[in-house]
Amino acid sequence: MLLQFVEIKNFRKLKSCRIDLSDMETVFVGANNSGKTSAMDALILFLKTHVLSTREFTLSNWKEINQIGKSWLELKEDELPDLAMAKWEEYLPQLDVWLTIKETEYHYVSELIPTLEWKGGSLGVRFRFQPKSIELLHKEFVAEYRAARKVMDTARKDKGGQSLNLWPKNLWDFLERRLKTQFGVAGYLLDAAKLVPPVDGVATPQVLDEGNLPFAGDPFKGLIKIDIINAQRGFSDPGSDAEEAPKTNGNLSTQLREYYSKHLNPYDQPEIEDLEALMAIEQAKLSFDDRLEKSFSGSIKELEGLNYPGFGGNPSIKISSKINAIDGLNHASAVTFELFKGEGVTSDYPLSLPEKYNGLGYQNLISMVFKLIRFRDEWMQVGKIARANTGGAEELEFQPLHLVLVEEPEAHLHAQVQQVFIRKAYEVLRTNHLLTKYKHFNTQLVVSTHSNHIAHEIKFTSLRYFKRKPAEKDGVPFSTVVNLSKTFGPEDETTKFAIRYLKTTHCDLFFADAVILVEGPAERMLVPNFIRRHYPTLASCYIALLEIGGSHAHTLRPLLQDLGIITLIITDIDSIDSVSGQSVIPEKNKSYESDNQTLKSWLPGYKELDKLLSTAPSAKIDTAFPVRVAYQSPVVVKLSPTDDKGSEVFPYTFEIALAFKNLDIFKGLNGIGLIKKFSEASKLPTVKEMNESMYSALKNGKKAEFALELLLKEEPQQLAVPEYIAEGLEWLNGQLNNQPVTVK
Numbered sequence: 001m002l003l004q005f006v007e008i009k010n011f012r013k014l015k016s017c018r019i020d021l022s023d024m025e026t027v028f029v030g031a032n033n034s035g036k037t038s039a040m041d042a043l044i045l046f047l048k049t050h051v052l053s054t055r056e057f058t059l060s061n062w063k064e065i066n067q068i069g070k071s072w073l074e075l076k077e078d079e080l081p082d083l084a085m086a087k088w089e090e091y092l093p094q095l096d097v098w099l100t101i102k103e104t105e106y107h108y109v110s111e112l113i114p115t116l117e118w119k120g121g122s123l124g125v126r127f128r129f130q131p132k133s134i135e136l137l138h139k140e141f142v143a144e145y146r147a148a149r150k151v152m153d154t155a156r157k158d159k160g161g162q163s164l165n166l167w168p169k170n171l172w173d174f175l176e177r178r179l180k181t182q183f184g185v186a187g188y189l190l191d192a193a194k195l196v197p198p199v200d201g202v203a204t205p206q207v208l209d210e211g212n213l214p215f216a217g218d219p220f221k222g223l224i225k226i227d228i229i230n231a232q233r234g235f236s237d238p239g240s241d242a243e244e245a246p247k248t249n250g251n252l253s254t255q256l257r258e259y260y261s262k263h264l265n266p267y268d269q270p271e272i273e274d275l276e277a278l279m280a281i282e283q284a285k286l287s288f289d290d291r292l293e294k295s296f297s298g299s300i301k302e303l304e305g306l307n308y309p310g311f312g313g314n315p316s317i318k319i320s321s322k323i324n325a326i327d328g329l330n331h332a333s334a335v336t337f338e339l340f341k342g343e344g345v346t347s348d349y350p351l352s353l354p355e356k357y358n359g360l361g362y363q364n365l366i367s368m369v370f371k372l373i374r375f376r377d378e379w380m381q382v383g384k385i386a387r388a389n390t391g392g393a394e395e396l397e398f399q400p401l402h403l404v405l406v407e408e409p410e411a412h413l414h415a416q417v418q419q420v421f422i423r424k425a426y427e428v429l430r431t432n433h434l435l436t437k438y439k440h441f442n443t444q445l446v447v448s449t450h451s452n453h454i455a456h457e458i459k460f461t462s463l464r465y466f467k468r469k470p471a472e473k474d475g476v477p478f479s480t481v482v483n484l485s486k487t488f489g490p491e492d493e494t495t496k497f498a499i500r501y502l503k504t505t506h507c508d509l510f511f512a513d514a515v516i517l518v519e520g521p522a523e524r525m526l527v528p529n530f531i532r533r534h535y536p537t538l539a540s541c542y543i544a545l546l547e548i549g550g551s552h553a554h555t556l557r558p559l560l561q562d563l564g565i566i567t568l569i570i571t572d573i574d575s576i577d578s579v580s581g582q583s584v585i586p587e588k589n590k591s592y593e594s595d596n597q598t599l600k601s602w603l604p605g606y607k608e609l610d611k612l613l614s615t616a617p618s619a620k621i622d623t624a625f626p627v628r629v630a631y632q633s634p635v636v637v638k639l640s641p642t643d644d645k646g647s648e649v650f651p652y653t654f655e656i657a658l659a660f661k662n663l664d665i666f667k668g669l670n671g672i673g674l675i676k677k678f679s680e681a682s683k684l685p686t687v688k689e690m691n692e693s694m695y696s697a698l699k700n701g702k703k704a705e706f707a708l709e710l711l712l713k714e715e716p717q718q719l720a721v722p723e724y725i726a727e728g729l730e731w732l733n734g735q736l737n738n739q740p741v742t743v744k
Contacts, residue, residue, distance in 0.1 A: 001105050001223070001400045002442055004122065007096040007203045010058045012038040015478040018203040021444060022462045022485065025426050028448040029455050029510040030466030031542065035479035036448040039466070040407050043446070046095040046127040047403075048226050050185040054176055056129070060475045061091040062172045069171025072138055073145060083134040089208070094128040096190060096205050097220075099401075105440065108223055108400050114189055124190030125219050126208070129183055137182050141174050186214035201467065201480025225399040227375040229368055231407035258374070364412040365421060372428045375404055380432045402443045404429060410451035419457040422447065455507040460499055461485040465510060467564045470738075487562045497555045501548065508544035514566035514736055515544045517553045521704035523570055523654050525711060530721045531729065538733050550574060550596035550631075557602055566626040568732045570725055571598055572653050573632045575609050585695050586632070586650035588613060596631070603629040613650065617727060626735055630728030635660050637687045647687040655706060656694045657722040660687075665719065674701040675709045 005020045014035050019028075028036040045052050057065070068088070072081050101109055101123050109123055131137045148166040155164040168174035175182060194206040378385060379402045406425070410418045429443045430436075449455065455463060465482040472478075488495050502509075509515045518524050524547045531538045548556065550571035560567050574596040575586040584592060592609040594600060600607040604619045613634060621628045632653070637660050638646040651657035659666050659678050666682040669675055674697055681693035710719070721729065 001102070001108060001440070002100045003224075003401065003403060003444055004098045004100045006043070006098070007205050008039060008042050009094050009096075009203070009205050010061055010091060011042045011056055011093045011095070012058060013476065013478050014038050014042065015058055015475075016203045016205065017201065017479065017481045018198045019464055019481045020483045020485070021446065023442070023444070025422075025445045025447070025458060025462045027422075027455065027458050027463050028446070028466060029450075029463050029507075030479075031468060031511055031513050032450070034466035034468050035481075036450075036466050037407070038479075039481075040405060040446070040448045042093075042095050043403075043405055044228055046129075046185060047097070047220070047224070048228065051180075052093060052129050052183070052185070054172060054179055056093050057091070058093075058476065058478075064091050066170045066172055069141060069145075069174070072142055081138050083138060085130065085134065086210070088130065088134070089128075092128055092130050094126055094205070096124055096126045098122055098124045098190075098192075098195075102440075105400060112189060112219060114191060122192040122195065124192060124195075126188040126190055126205070127185050128188065129185055131182055132184050133182075140178070140182075141168070141171060144168055144174060187219045188212050188214055189219075198480075201469075201482065222397065223399055224401045224403055225375075225379045226403045226405070227371075227378075229371055229404075229406045229409070231411055365417050368406070368409060368421060369424070369428060372404070372425060375402070376429050376432055380434050382432075398434075398441060400440060400442065402429070402441070404443065404445050406445065406447045408449060408451075409447060410449060410454060415451075415453045418451050418453045422454045422457050450511055452507040452511060455510050456503065460488040460502070463510065465563055469564075482562050482564075484562070487559055494555050494558060497552070498559050501552075501556070505546060506544075509546065509560075509563070509565060511542065512544035512565065513541045514568070514732060515546060515560070516732070517546050517548050517556070517567065517569045517571070519549055519571050519654060520547065522707040523547075525704070525707040526658070526719075527570065527725065529711070529719070530725065533719075534721055534726075535729055535733055537737060538729065541736050543732075550598045553598040554602045560627065561625050564625065566732065566735045567628070568728045569598060569603070569627070569629045570654075570728060571596060571629065571631050573599070573609070573612060573650075575650075575652065583652075585652055585691060586613065588650075598629065599631060603627065621731070628728055628731050630724045632657050632722075633724045633727075635723065637663065637690075639663075639687065649687050649691050651691070651722075652695050653698060654722070654725075655698060655701075655703060656691065657724065658719070659694060660690075661720045661722045669713065671709045671713075673709070674698070674703070674706040677701065678706075 002023055003021050005018055007016070007018045008014045009016045012035070013033075017035075019026075019039060028039060030036050041056075045056065054062075065088075075081055099109075099122070101120050103120050106113070106120065112123060112125065114123075145168055148168065152164045152166055167177065188208055189212065190206060196204050196206075198204070377383070379398065381396055381398070409421050409425075413421065425447075426443070426445050429445060435441050435443070447454070461484065463484040465484055466479050467482055469478050469480060488499060491499075516527065518527055524545060528545065531543070546556075550569075551574075553569050553571060573586055574594050575584055575592050576582060576595045577584050578591055578593045581595075583595070584590075586592065586609060588610055590609070593607045594609055594612055599605075599612060603622060604612070604615050606612050606615065612631070620630070632651045634648050634650055635657065636646040636648055638644075649660060651660060655674070655678070659682060663682050666679055669679045671679070677697035678694055681690050681697065684690045684693060
């Protein structure tokens with residue numbers, strides 16, 4: 001049994017999306033406010049807690065729900081309200097869970113089988129947050145609203161027209177206070193025959209038949225064990241005030257006490273192997289009681305001399321201790337960390353520190369891993385918990401599926417430890433002899449993260465990318481989910497390159513607001529400087545900068561288009577002689593071509609140099625995706641104030657375009673290597689000679705060293721941006737600023 005996918009509808013900004021789950025690990029990735037947290041909360045609230053608030057409804061739906069309330073208030077006395085659930089169905093938060101059931105697992109789902117003709121495969125259950133009784137909701141809302149209006153009308157008359165605004169103003173306002181009593185989660189059986197695939201990432205969950213009645217209880221009881229590690233784990237700082245410490249500590253001492261109570265406590269249904277511990281505890285109790293009696297004997301006699309406690313029979317005072325092994329773990333230093341080990345270390349004066357004096361990252365890693373161990377052992381009923389659950393019976397019942405939800409494991413963890421956790425988490429959940437022996441027990445781990453280190457460590461086919469979409473008319477921004485197992489598999493040359501490239505660089509683009517692909521090291525170092533200096537709004541956005549030449553940028557096209565991420569490609573024109581194939585200085589009317597695969601096969605889709613140099617800015621933008629290319633364009637250079645017309649020049653690379661845009665600065669530069677050669681070239685008498693000299697210098701020049709020297713100078717802070725890059729950054733700035741601010 002496996003959880004195949006879920007479909008979420010009307011839950012916060014997830015208006016209608018499908019999330020496919022892998023057989024083992026699934027990792028939610030995406031930019032801020034893309035819906036990762038909403039998806040995790042939907043799984044937790046519908047499957048575990050069943051407690052939702054008005055904030056879980058998609059905000060735009062309240063307009064229609066309020067309209068239902070308004071229609072109730074506008075009814076005449078002899079008119080009956082429409083109390084059908086169908087009127088509400090389109091606006092209610094819901095989670096559809098689809099399981100894959102094998103033939104050998106039919107007995108687990110005997111109460112969920114839809115028809116006698118069902119032959120296994122997909123089995124779906126809908127959890128919907130809905131009114132418990134629409135009739136009662138109508139009655140109470142109308143009564144409260146009219147009572148409030150009556151008081152308001154009276155107040156207005158008595159106070160000379162002064163207005164008073166009382167609850168409830170509308171149906172949403174009413175449910176803000178009464179949601180828990182009026183709404184609840186109900187489960188319904190779904191029909192696999194009515195399943196349809198998502199279109200452009202938007203799911204179309206089936207409409208329930210009118211005769212489809214909800215389950216009497218939890219349909220997944222006994223089927224799925226659900227465990228959660230929340231993002232807020234509550235670790236205390238040793239220097240913080242104890243009163244300000246988190247109420248729900250997740251430290252290892254607390255977890256050890258809980259684990260001991262459930263799995264190890266020798267007092268709980270004692271067995272033969274517990275006798276030694278129990279006898280030791282009893283002997284300690286007798287010795288301690290004898291010591292207490294001797295120590296308090298004088299004080300007790302003094303109290304008895306006062307005729308204490310002063311009621312019939314004058315009972316004597318007896319002091320007796322209660323020793324419980326669990327109390328030994330109930331203190332701040334129950335768990336310590338030894339600082340020194342090895343030969344020559346004496347045990348007479350052990351050097352150790354209490355748990356809270358170790359770094360939060362170390363605490364967090366140990367705590368989370370131990371929680372996974374505890375989840376697994378509770379599922380497999382290790383130790384005393386087994387007898388407690390069966391009441392001494394021989395047969396144990398295990399849920400066939402264990403679903404573990406982990407929110408943002410990167411909290412308090414540095415990069416290397418994040419990778420260790422995600423690498424080991426699933427392995428820890430499966431380390432049990434029963435899980436090795438019985439293959440029908442399955443574990444699925446779902447992780448939401450904003451860490452590129454975690455995304456880097458996991459298989460990309462396990463990633464689910466949350467794509468932000470702009471608001472539709474009269475709506476709110478929403479998100480869809482991209483199954484990257486389809487993007488990265490099955491592998492071909494393009495996907496192999498994309499995977500290897502991202503693995504050797506970083507995975508920032510999975511979390512970025514936008515991505516800039518640059519040609520080489522000079523652009524990678526200087527473009528961020530341009531953004532900070534000239535585009536403060538862009539500087540406040542999360543932009544991933546990837547260095548990938550124009551001959552390879554197009555290989556990321558399928559990934560970028562699947563992600564739908566805003567992309568600016570800054571590349572070189574790479575002009576060549578169409579006959580010899582040798583690189584040449586760009587010129588018009590020479591039948592030259594471009595050797596840049598991105599320009600030829602993607603945007604703007606031309607290989608002829610003349611076409612590329614005359615391409616309008618609009619043709620450099622993909623009409624189907626938010627992608628734009630920027631490459632060298634003709635530059636008019638004026639060598640003196642009296643040069644009204646100037647000379648047109650076609651730069652071959654970024655470095656040459658930068659020099660022509662900042663000729664006065666380059667003339668005054670002192671340096672070595674390319675900087676020196678470019679400075680000398682900028683002093684030549686004609687633009688043609690400058691271009692030829694810079695082009696020749698670049699053949700054996702070190703571009704990274706060129707950029708580093710510029711960054712070390714004072715002048716680069718004033719560098720003007722080459723036209724083609726400025727056009728691209730202006731487009732990117734407009735794309736990001738037109739996206740409305742959204743709420744997670």
